[in-house]
Amino acid sequence: MSLERSDELVDPPTLRADGVWRRLRRDRFAVAGGIVVVLYILVALTAPLITRAAGVDPYTYDLASLDGRGAPAGGWGGISSDHWFGVQPLTGRDLFAIVLVGSRASLVVGLGATALSVALGTVLGLLAGWFGGAVDWVIARGIDVLIGLPALIFMIAVGAVAPAWLPRLLLLVLIIGFFGWTTIARVVRGQVMSLRSSGFVRASQALGAGHAQIIFRHLLPNLAATIVVFATIAIPGAIGAEAALSFLGVGVPAPTPSWGRSIGDAVTWFSVDPMYLVFPGAALFVLTLAFNAFGDGLRDALDPRTSRHSRRDRARRSPRGSGRTRTRDQSPRGAVA
Amino acid sequence: MKLARFLLGRIASLVFVLLVVSLLTYAVFVLLPADPAQLACGKPCTPERLQTAREFMQLDHPWFQQWFDFVRGIFTGRTFGTGGAQFTCPAPCLGYSFRLNAPVTELILGRFPVTASIALGAAVLWLLAGVASGVVAALRHGTVIDRGLMVAAITGVSAPSYLVGLLGILLFGFTLDMVPVSGYVPFRESPVDWVWHLVLPWVVLALLNAAIYTRITRGQMLEALSSDYVRTARAKGIGESRVVTRHALRNVAIPITTLFALDLGGLLGGAVITERVFSIAGLGALLMDAVGSTDVPLLVGVTVFTAAIIVAANLAVDVVYSLLDPRVRVGRP
Numbered sequence: 001m002s003l004e005r006s007d008e009l010v011d012p013p014t015l016r017a018d019g020v021w022r023r024l025r026r027d028r029f030a031v032a033g034g035i036v037v038v039l040y041i042l043v044a045l046t047a048p049l050i051t052r053a054a055g056v057d058p059y060t061y062d063l064a065s066l067d068g069r070g071a072p073a074g075g076w077g078g079i080s081s082d083h084w085f086g087v088q089p090l091t092g093r094d095l096f097a098i099v100l101v102g103s104r105a106s107l108v109v110g111l112g113a114t115a116l117s118v119a120l121g122t123v124l125g126l127l128a129g130w131f132g133g134a135v136d137w138v139i140a141r142g143i144d145v146l147i148g149l150p151a152l153i154f155m156i157a158v159g160a161v162a163p164a165w166l167p168r169l170l171l172l173v174l175i176i177g178f179f180g181w182t183t184i185a186r187v188v189r190g191q192v193m194s195l196r197s198s199g200f201v202r203a204s205q206a207l208g209a210g211h212a213q214i215i216f217r218h219l220l221p222n223l224a225a226t227i228v229v230f231a232t233i234a235i236p237g238a239i240g241a242e243a244a245l246s247f248l249g250v251g252v253p254a255p256t257p258s259w260g261r262s263i264g265d266a267v268t269w270f271s272v273d274p275m276y277l278v279f280p281g282a283a284l285f286v287l288t289l290a291f292n293a294f295g296d297g298l299r300d301a302l303d304p305r306t307s308r309h310s311r312r313d314r315a316r317r318s319p320r321g322s323g324r325t326r327t328r329d330q331s332p333r334g335a336v337a
Numbered sequence: 338m339k340l341a342r343f344l345l346g347r348i349a350s351l352v353f354v355l356l357v358v359s360l361l362t363y364a365v366f367v368l369l370p371a372d373p374a375q376l377a378c379g380k381p382c383t384p385e386r387l388q389t390a391r392e393f394m395q396l397d398h399p400w401f402q403q404w405f406d407f408v409r410g411i412f413t414g415r416t417f418g419t420g421g422a423q424f425t426c427p428a429p430c431l432g433y434s435f436r437l438n439a440p441v442t443e444l445i446l447g448r449f450p451v452t453a454s455i456a457l458g459a460a461v462l463w464l465l466a467g468v469a470s471g472v473v474a475a476l477r478h479g480t481v482i483d484r485g486l487m488v489a490a491i492t493g494v495s496a497p498s499y500l501v502g503l504l505g506i507l508l509f510g511f512t513l514d515m516v517p518v519s520g521y522v523p524f525r526e527s528p529v530d531w532v533w534h535l536v537l538p539w540v541v542l543a544l545l546n547a548a549i550y551t552r553i554t555r556g557q558m559l560e561a562l563s564s565d566y567v568r569t570a571r572a573k574g575i576g577e578s579r580v581v582t583r584h585a586l587r588n589v590a591i592p593i594t595t596l597f598a599l600d601l602g603g604l605l606g607g608a609v610i611t612e613r614v615f616s617i618a619g620l621g622a623l624l625m626d627a628v629g630s631t632d633v634p635l636l637v638g639v640t641v642f643t644a645a646i647i648v649a650a651n652l653a654v655d656v657v658y659s660l661l662d663p664r665v666r667v668g669r670p
Contacts, residue, residue: 029488141353145361147599148354148651150606150643153624154362157636160628161366240497244610247499250628263500267614270503271511281500289495296491 023301030297036290044103051101054084056094058101058257062087071272085279088262089269093255095262095276099283102257105246106287109172110239116177117238118231121184122223126215128185129192136189143182151179152244159250168253176241184230188223195219225302232295236288243284259284340659347655351648356408358644359637363404366633393417394435394634407432407637431638436630441638444623451521452619454531455538455611456604462543463550464597470547471554472586478559486551493548502541502614509537519616538615542608546600553596554589561585587661594657602650606643 024030043050051057065080065087067073072087079086085095128139155175162171195201201218209217245251246260254261262280270277391397395406395417406415410430417424417433424440426433431441474486510518516537522530561567562585570584571577609621620639627635 141350141357144350144354145357148351148358148644148648149361150603150640150647152603152609153606153640153643156609156624156628157640158365160636161631161633236495243497244499247497248609248613248625263497263503267503270507274507277500277503277507281497281504285496285500288497289492292491292495 020301024297027297027300029293030301033290033293033295033297036286037294040103040287040290041107043100044107047100047104051094051097054096056082056097058093058097059255061091061093063091066090071269072276076275079275086273086275088265089273089276095279098257098262099259099279102259102262102280103283103287105169105252105256105258106239106242106260106284108169109176109242109252110235110291112169112173113176113180113238113241114231114234116173117180117234118184118227120177121181121230122188122227124181125185125188126192126219126223129189130196130211130215130219132193139185139189143185146179146182149179152241155179155241155245156248156250159245168251169256172242172245172251176238176245180234180238184227184234187226187230191223191226192219195222229295229299229302232291232298236291236295239284239288239291343659344656347652351652355641355645355648358648359408359641360404362637362640362644363407364400366637367400367403431642432634434627434632434635434638436632437635441635444635445620445639445642448618448620448623450523451617452608452612452621453605454521454524454535455542455608455617455619456601458535458539459542459546460597460601460604462539463546464593466543467547467550468554468589468593471551471589472558472581474551474555475558475562476581483555487555490548490551493545494552496545498541498545499610499614501545502538502611505537505541506615521617521619534617538608538611538617542604542611550593550596553592557589557592558585561588564588591658591662594661595654598650598654598657599647602647603643605650606639606646 062082065073065082066089071089074080076086082094085099087093087095088098124139124142128136158175159171195218201214204214204218242251243258243260243263246258247264249261249264252258252261259280263277263284266273266277266280388397395403398406409415410426410428410432412428413430414428415426415430415433417426424433424438426440426442429442431445433440434444437444470486470490474483477483506518509515517534520534522534524531562581567580567584570580575584606620608619609624611617612619612621613625620643624636624639626632627639
């Protein structure tokens with residue numbers, strides 16, 4: 001395993017815009033995912049305008065739309081010309097508005113937590129890979145500990161005892177982001193280790209470049225593609241974590257709309273009112289799927305080895321690949337995986 | 338000899354990880370403003386009673402001493418209070434829940450078989466389904482079968498388990514009335530009911546987890562099938578099925594083992610979401626119960642227990658690795 005992995009790390013994908021775009025555009029599934037993601041972001045940004053234009057909002061009670069037991073009146077979860085997705089049981093709040101505005105919590109936490117993970121992971125991975133030695137040891141043990149922590153359980157427990165003055169969305173960004181940095185740190189560390197022994201880095205060291213100059217001028221540009229791919233792949237995970245915590249009742253608090261919490265509330269209602277489960281569930285599922293499809297496509301486009309046409313590509317690359325393996329063997333520092 | 342030294346090194350580092358994890362857990366929960374004594378004291382709570390409760394729970398000690406007592410309790414057991422009002426917590430003591438009036442270890446062990454039933458059943462299913470479909474996709478690379486499996490896999494990866502679980506209950510429980518919609522029956526009481534109550538959680542967990550395994554198996558399998566050693570094996574005239582099982586699949590086994598141990602370990606420590614969806618009283622439900630009532634000793638105990646299982650799973654991975662792949666013994670500290 002160590003062999004394959006280091007082989008992969010010796011040759012980091014780079015951002016060569018023309019080829020990447022061409023390959024990404026050919027992947028229809030990825031393009032569709034990208035379009036859906038952009039639509040969701042647009043909806044999240046303009047949610048208040050849309051709900052105002054539709055004459056609804058996610059907070060106003062509408063008890064007239066409920067029957068005697070608190071379930072939405074009429075079939076299909078109370079779908080009507082006033083309430084396009086029906087209404088929330090017990091309160092009669094408009095479900096269309098809740099689903100629309102709920103995209104904000106998902107995207108804010110998903111993107112915010114990913115940004116935090118990527119920042120932490122990149123910085124720590126760079127430090128570990130570049131300085132090695134004691135710095136590397138400490139960061140590696142930190143990663144060990146974090147992997148040993150049961151993330152979901154820890155997040156639930158911290159969410160349960162966190163002080164009330166801390167805004168919940170910020171708390172979610174912090175805890176989800178904090179548990180997400182290990183993967184990217186390990187990947188960045190591996191790539192930095194192989195870059196450290198590459199010709200251009202050694203040359204600039206020989207010319208007297210300082211740590212900062214090498215890190216910002218040489219390492220980061222070469223890591224950019226990897227970081228972008230891992231960020232894209234991490235976003236659906238962070239969105240899922242927010243929804244799961246909200247589902248369990250320790251995430252976004254009421255009445256701020258959140259898909260996860262709506263699904264959690266639906267647990268007690270879904271046998272009489274399945275629509276209350278279906279709309280927020282579909283919104284969450286489609287967004288996660290879109291991010292995954294786009295992330296997969298992006299990874300394939302940046303690193304042809306993993307793509308669907310991988311066999312052909314690899315056949316073309318193989319003569320160069322064997323040359324690289326030799327380079328790696330000559331530099332023992334880069335070979336440690 | 339090398340193997341023994343390798344394993345001893347791993348065990349030492351895992352014990353270290355576990356100690357840090359428990360310290361962190363302890364620090365976080367004790368530093369955060371939820372005061373278990375305040376909660377246990379009830380209303381009206383006089384300052385004297387609060388002080389008594391603090392001393393009784395040994396919360397008047399500094400937090401690192403509390404942690405030290407906690408760790409020592411795992412090996413020697415602990416006693417709270419003196420004389421008439423005395424609670425003993427025999428080793429391995431993971432704390433004492435004053436709310437439920439029971440040692441945390443006892444509470445955890447009571448729930449563990451339930452969670453283990455969910456986790457093990459699902460794990461067997463998803464491992465078989467995931468690896469099989471991944472191999473099929475790789476062997477039928479580029480065909481309709483491959484594409485279909487990949488679309489199914491990305492759908493499975495994206496679907497939240499609780500959503501699929503609830504839809505499953507709606508369809509198979511309420512509408513078709515095929516399986517019970519909630520609850521758990523111990524295996525010893527009735528094996529048939531045990532399976533009957535667990536089959537839906539198993540299938541839901543297995544379907545979603547299998548998706549990840551399908552993707553990874555396929556990727557690794559494609560990598561292996563285009564490698565030089567597989568070409569050599571084919572050139573030697575070895576049959577294709579033997580090439581796949583003996584040469585290619587063996588390399589796929591390594592990343593799959595890692596993932597499987599971690600996933601299973603995580604699930605054994607509490608299938609929080611699944612237990613909530615299917616109303617099953619396992620470890621996850623115990624944790625959510627502790628969260629709901631801010632039962633800090635129980636929270637700490639369950640977290641540390643889960644961490645221990647994950648760490649044990651890590652150790653198991655290392656053992657299996659060193660058996661599967663001799664390079665690991667040499668290449669890693």
